[in-house]
Amino acid sequence: MTDDAVGEQTQNLVQELRRGVIVLAVLSQLDQEQYGYSLMKGLEDRGLQVDQGTLYPLLRRLEEQNLLTSDWRVDTSRPRRYYILSDFGKKVLHEMTTEWTRIKTTVDNLLQNEKEN
Amino acid sequence: MKLVELYLDEIRRHLPPRNREDIVKEINSTLLDMIEDRNPNPSQPVDEETVKAVLKEFGAPRDVAVQYGAKTYLIGPHMFPTYVQVLKIVLIVIAALNILGFVVTILSKSSLDAGLFDTIFQIVGGLMSSLFTGFGIVTLSFAAIEWTTPEEWNIKAGEEWEPEQLIKEEHTQKVNYAGLAFEITLTLVFIAVLNFFLDRIGIYYFDESGWVSTPILNQNFNRYVPWITAYALLDIGLNFYLLRTGVWDKFAIIGRLLINVIKMAVNIAIIVGPAIITVSESAWRNLNFDIDIKAQQLTQGLNIGIDIVLGLAIFGLVVESIKLLYTNFIKGKHAYIEISNK
Numbered sequence: 001m002t003d004d005a006v007g008e009q010t011q012n013l014v015q016e017l018r019r020g021v022i023v024l025a026v027l028s029q030l031d032q033e034q035y036g037y038s039l040m041k042g043l044e045d046r047g048l049q050v051d052q053g054t055l056y057p058l059l060r061r062l063e064e065q066n067l068l069t070s071d072w073r074v075d076t077s078r079p080r081r082y083y084i085l086s087d088f089g090k091k092v093l094h095e096m097t098t099e100w101t102r103i104k105t106t107v108d109n110l111l112q113n114e115k116e117n
Numbered sequence: 118m119k120l121v122e123l124y125l126d127e128i129r130r131h132l133p134p135r136n137r138e139d140i141v142k143e144i145n146s147t148l149l150d151m152i153e154d155r156n157p158n159p160s161q162p163v164d165e166e167t168v169k170a171v172l173k174e175f176g177a178p179r180d181v182a183v184q185y186g187a188k189t190y191l192i193g194p195h196m197f198p199t200y201v202q203v204l205k206i207v208l209i210v211i212a213a214l215n216i217l218g219f220v221v222t223i224l225s226k227s228s229l230d231a232g233l234f235d236t237i238f239q240i241v242g243g244l245m246s247s248l249f250t251g252f253g254i255v256t257l258s259f260a261a262i263e264w265t266t267p268e269e270w271n272i273k274a275g276e277e278w279e280p281e282q283l284i285k286e287e288h289t290q291k292v293n294y295a296g297l298a299f300e301i302t303l304t305l306v307f308i309a310v311l312n313f314f315l316d317r318i319g320i321y322y323f324d325e326s327g328w329v330s331t332p333i334l335n336q337n338f339n340r341y342v343p344w345i346t347a348y349a350l351l352d353i354g355l356n357f358y359l360l361r362t363g364v365w366d367k368f369a370i371i372g373r374l375l376i377n378v379i380k381m382a383v384n385i386a387i388i389v390g391p392a393i394i395t396v397s398e399s400a401w402r403n404l405n406f407d408i409d410i411k412a413q414q415l416t417q418g419l420n421i422g423i424d425i426v427l428g429l430a431i432f433g434l435v436v437e438s439i440k441l442l443y444t445n446f447i448k449g450k451h452a453y454i455e456i457s458n459k
Contacts, residue, residue: 037150037154041154056184
């Protein structure tokens, strides 16, 4: 296997991994209301780059699943759509956080074994 | 911000109708946020290079729309209304021709001998098979058009896109996609009839051997069939070329003129050549109309009618060719000079 192939395959798998994590990351930031671009910047500042082609449709999907609510604000310099967690979303986020911790611990342990071998 | 508007228009075209305006509004607000954020001199109005960079980063309009659930279709939403329209016309024409044919048959007394069941069977069977053929041809040609138009190629290839394209697309003389789709479909139906169902155009009557149809186009017409098929195929080829390029370029114009010349030549050949319609004496007698016209007189009349129609068609072709030459070469040059003088 060439380095190129390793790189390419890694990139594909990482992308898959990120796809699941992004939902959790987005939900975690929306306990306070934010508009799309500020959310994207916020995630980027904390080291998670999400491209807009993924983020905005995702926000809409989450809203359709009743995890978020949104409304247009016109009091700022231009109309912006603000998103915030719904009560349902808060409960789901809480459950998911517990799950995430469990998965993270398990996978960390597995990877630890890998290192030791 | 003209570029942003063109960009949003292009996205809007591809979005599913649900939430369309809301999605566009949000993208607009985001783009403006991004542009403002990237502006190298916040005190100055933003320059076009920054706008282009932001749009390029945001992605090709079609790709953006797909993220919002725009699907790829057999026949896409922008083509679908035309598809339904063409389908209606084709099916109505086919049904009308069938019904007309059989009204003539029923009016003639021979159908009484056939019995009600046989007559209905013949009518419904013939109608169904021609309707299905029509439906198939229309659907297949629209699917072919959908999959060969340039935007579909772009998304499949996942090519890099340049915001410049938006401006170019706005200024070139765009072809009328719906019109082309319509022409391609009708031409395909025409070719099918010409090559496979020519003998169906005729007189239907019933005698002791069952249903008989006698074609009214005689063997003199057969020699023109390959020529007519050839120019019809060239027509379709040209229309597909126009769908791909999206503009009337020099090649397309010359192609159209050449095809017109072939059409005129075939029409002239038919007019000066031997008569192409023969109403058979026995078929005419079997129809049993209470009109005092002989089959021979009818034949003559129909042939003169055809010649007149073909003559008018030649006139139309000449007018179209002159118009094409004028608007694209003569008037086009003036426009060019005017712009370069500024």
